[in-house]
Amino acid sequence: GENVEQHPSTLSVQEGDSAVIKCTYSDSASNYFPWYKQELGKGPQLIIDIRSNVGEKKDQRIAVTLNKTAKHFSLHITETQPEDSAVYFCAATSNQAGTALIFGKGTTLSVSS
């Protein structure tokens, strides 16, 4: 089955710096790669996603890149702000008819002002 590895597990940056989180996946048939942000006491919330027919996608300060050949994708946050502090999860569709997501272990991002 699909396996998703995520690094780093923790990331501390200064306000205004960029943050990059990387994930690798094992199933070449996976075709959808979302990123979720989870704040304390809340469920994960989608912040950006990318499909396998696209190499890069941007939404204001957030961007995701996908390298299908190497089977890895990355989240880039520019001009970080304290409110970006949260746990971020990458995911990939499972190989079982794409009915569910397989998640990475998460990255705790801390942005200090």
Add this chain to the structure above:
Amino acid sequence: ETGVTQTPRHLVMGMTNKKSLKCEQHLGHNAMYWYKQSAKKPLELMFVYNFKEQTENNSVPSRFSPECPNSSHLFLHLHTLQPEDSALYLCASRQTGRSYNEQFFGPGTRLTVL
């Protein structure tokens, strides 16, 4: 608010108790999910329901019993749980289609088994 609600938000139970977790989605979706989130582990998929039919059971112990009476409601019945079952239980929903669509999560139920 994501349109997915879960009750209760917190639950403490003994190993011999029977309790149920409830999830309701107000988004008109036709697929619902239960995930388990433990510290320092990935979200673990437990069950998947499509159009009220269970399509995946991810080797979950029988002390967890899901129920989906309609496409808006999902329950997780708990009995004779173990302390290692303490975790955040997340419900999610999405609309199935030709392409994978966004999955919306509820806030979760924090379960503690004593």
